[in-house]
Amino acid sequence: MVAEPVPEAGLPRPDPHTVGIYESQATRWRASRTAEHREMARSIAAARVGDGLVADLGCGPGLHLPDLSVDGTPVVALDVARAMLDLIEPGLDALAVRSDIALLPFAARSLGAVWASKSYVHVDRRHLPLALWDLHRACRVGAPAALRVFCGDQPDGPHPGDEFGTRNYTWWDEDLLTDIYEGAGFTVTDRRVVGDHAVLDVFHTLRREHTLADTVGPDMDVLLVGLNPSLPAAEAGYGFAGPSNRFWRAARASGLLTTQRDPLRALIDDGVGMTDLVKRATTRASEVNRAEFRRGADRLERLVGFLHPRMVCLVGLSGWRAARDPGARPGLQEHTLAGRPLYVMPNPSGLNTHITLEGLTGHLAEVKRLASRI
Numbered sequence: 552m553v554a555e556p557v558p559e560a561g562l563p564r565p566d567p568h569t570v571g572i573y574e575s576q577a578t579r580w581r582a583s584r585t586a587e588h589r590e591m592a593r594s595i596a597a598a599r600v601g602d603g604l605v606a607d608l609g610c611g612p613g614l615h616l617p618d619l620s621v622d623g624t625p626v627v628a629l630d631v632a633r634a635m636l637d638l639i640e641p642g643l644d645a646l647a648v649r650s651d652i653a654l655l656p657f658a659a660r661s662l663g664a665v666w667a668s669k670s671y672v673h674v675d676r677r678h679l680p681l682a683l684w685d686l687h688r689a690c691r692v693g694a695p696a697a698l699r700v701f702c703g704d705q706p707d708g709p710h711p712g713d714e715f716g717t718r719n720y721t722w723w724d725e726d727l728l729t730d731i732y733e734g735a736g737f738t739v740t741d742r743r744v745v746g747d748h749a750v751l752d753v754f755h756t757l758r759r760e761h762t763l764a765d766t767v768g769p770d771m772d773v774l775l776v777g778l779n780p781s782l783p784a785a786e787a788g789y790g791f792a793g794p795s796n797r798f799w800r801a802a803r804a805s806g807l808l809t810t811q812r813d814p815l816r817a818l819i820d821d822g823v824g825m826t827d828l829v830k831r832a833t834t835r836a837s838e839v840n841r842a843e844f845r846r847g848a849d850r851l852e853r854l855v856g857f858l859h860p861r862m863v864c865l866v867g868l869s870g871w872r873a874a875r876d877p878g879a880r881p882g883l884q885e886h887t888l889a890g891r892p893l894y895v896m897p898n899p900s901g902l903n904t905h906i907t908l909e910g911l912t913g914h915l916a917e918v919k920r921l922a923s924r925i
Contacts, residue, residue, distance in 0.1 A: 562819065563653035563678035565631050569602050569718045573611075573863035577634035578717050583714075588668070588745065591697065591754065592618035594652045595664050600691040608652045608686075609670020612638035616645050619666055621845055627662075629655075636924040653682035657689040659788070665696035667925040668754075672701050676856065677719045677769040681818075682831050687764035696737065696757045699808035700728065701854055703750035710750075722750055727857060728922075730850050733830055736764040738790065751922020766814040770823035771860035773807070778836040778844075778853060778867035778898065781827035791866075795901025797908050798866065804908075805915035824860060826851065828870050836898070841873045848874035861925040863888050864918045881914065883921065892925065894918050902908040 573580065586592075591902065594606050605619050606627040612635055619626045620643075628645040629652065630636050636647045650656045650672050674682050690696060702725045709717040710914040732739055737757035746752030763780040768846040777790045784792040788814050791798035802808040808823060810816040817823040829839050836901040848871075855863055865871050872879050876886075884893045897906040 554564045556693050557743035563651070563654070563674060566673060566675070566719050566893070569597070569673050572716050572718050573632035575631075577612065577632060577638055579634075580715060582748075583639050584611075585604075586614040586615060586618065588754070589615065589618045591722060592650040592666055592745070593752060595666055595695050595697045595756070596621045598695045600694045601663055601694065603691045603694060604657070604661055605664045606656075606657070606662050606666070608665060608667040608674075608852050610639075611635045611639065613645060615668070616640075616643050617668060619664075620644050620797055627657075653678060653685065655685050655689045659688050660691045662690045663694050665690065665694065665698075667697065668699040669701075669737060669915045671698055671721050674721065675717070676707060678721070679721070680731050680735060680765050680767045680858075683731065683737070684764040684766055686817075687759055690760055691862045692758040692761045694759045695740070696759065696820040697754055698757065699745070699752070700755045701750045702728065705750065706854050716854045725751070725753070727853065728755075730853050733850065734765040734854060736760050736766070736830065736832050760830070760832075761789055762832045763788070763825075763827060765854075766818045767824035767826060767854070767858055768818060769823040769858060770822065771818070771858065772862075773854065773918055774826065774858070774860040774863045776865045776867075777825070777827045778870040779839050782832050782834055785832040787812075790827070791899060793900065796899055797901065797911055798899040801899060801911035802906055802917050804912040805919060807919045808913045814817060823860075823868060826854065828865070828867070835902075836867065836870065836900075839870070844870050844874035852889045855891050859889075860891060860921050862892040862918070864896065864915075865895045866896055868895055871895050892921065894921065 562598045596619045599605055604828055608629050610628040616626050618837040626645045629648045633649055640847050655903050666820050701722050703722045705722050707721045710720055724855050739755050761830050762785050781793055784790050808817050810820050814825045829843045878922035881896050899911050
């Protein structure tokens, strides 16, 4: 067993009330459940990428573990409730790990396939994007991930008539959830409804793409928006990663960020989230077409409406001109985005010789100043 990590401020935390119910009701829960989707679990495991690990995230007592084992490779059985892990059938080829699904104890790109049935439903909606960022970090490119979630129009919290008390759930608008998957660097490859009662019970099969995942959450001072990830950025795991890109130097010099090349620390320490207008990674931003930029601007507006950062800074004037405003000029824009102030600045790429490092630093310093006054 691996002890559950203690998250620092700003990171997702498991709901102690819901975890307590699973700890106290584990035996009763196990007696009332069977493995419902064995064929689907087998197909996910069979599609694993290379020799990457297969993980059951939020495995409970491990009902699907026999179906997730491939070629004798042990399945990682992860759950936050120790009582659930203690119920895993002896003799199964599984490695039991006690941890929260929002803080995965895996090396980068170590997972080849993921099964997560009704586990991410307990993650606070404001923290799901960051939990999926961590899943993206842990998965290999191309890895399948089956997530069983609840969609429906009802407030987050306990499900009326829950036979196990008052577990807290999150119900999603499915279109918004698809936006969040895309922002986290996943593509939905299959959708399977497995129950439609008071809420829509659905499996989404995702594919981990070669791109960046959003680092966003509640209470952001600034949401920084790049045009789209470069191929070096997708490989490195952080934006503006090209050797000639001046973003990180300008961000440090401006005082907006305190740590170099670390989007997670930018969010936690500085209140600065990061996303991209378009998630498809390319060699150059010029490879992205106008329709992609327009679609990306629509997703961005929905994300801003969901998380309400104090302000938005779009790093790349040409992309915003293609997406929304052909006449846009650098600086604070007259119009807002989902009601939040919008600042647009030039691209920090070394290919953009029209703007100096000092000019970039000045723009980001102004963004920091404006955000502090909101």
